[in-house]
Amino acid sequence: ARRVNLPPAPRPDGPWDSTEVTQPGEGRVDLGGIFVPGVEGMELRVEVAGDAIVAATVVLRDSAIQLQAFAAPKKEGIWGEVRDEIAAGITQQGGIIDEVEGPLGWELRAQVPVQLPDGTGGVQLVRFVGVDGP
Known part of the structure; x- marks a missing residue:
């Protein structure tokens, strides 16, 4: 898309x-x-x-x-690039990523695989929001 x-x-x-x-x-x-x-x-x-x-x-x-x-060039933001890197890393771990429009622009909503205290597998819900500066 x-x-x-x-x-x-x-x-x-x-x-x-x-x-x-x-x-x-x-x-x-x-x-x-x-x-x-x-x-x-x-x-x-x-x-x-x-x-x-x-x-x-x-x-x-x-x-x-x-x-x-994060430091970024004055003329353009880096949130798009950072978002892609985060999504790729979580996907490699077996997680699920949804990219959605949020109140501050594009954000990631992820289900990240984790090990629970009892040793079983589970998922942690994580939301990544980025804002490029002026």
Whole structure:
């Protein structure tokens, strides 16, 4: 199926570029390439490689979201390429990928094979959402 580029949707709740807000650090945790809003009851875990934070995982109640920023050329985004790489990797693992139009553009909804604590096989439902910057 041929994909069509989706126009940027209005983003009243984010994500925003730092140039789109007056004080990006106010009420947010500065992780270098990402400012994460603080929410009561959330747990913030960071993944570090050397001196750099490469990912952050926010856990709130029964949900978790992993946040990552990728450097891209100024003129074009890389979400399409990253999405294809993620889909190929999950498919190689025996997972199932659906590419759907979401509120922020194209996203992946995946069923990723996992081993359950009792040793049996199962699937974890995962959603990949990407937003190319300005």
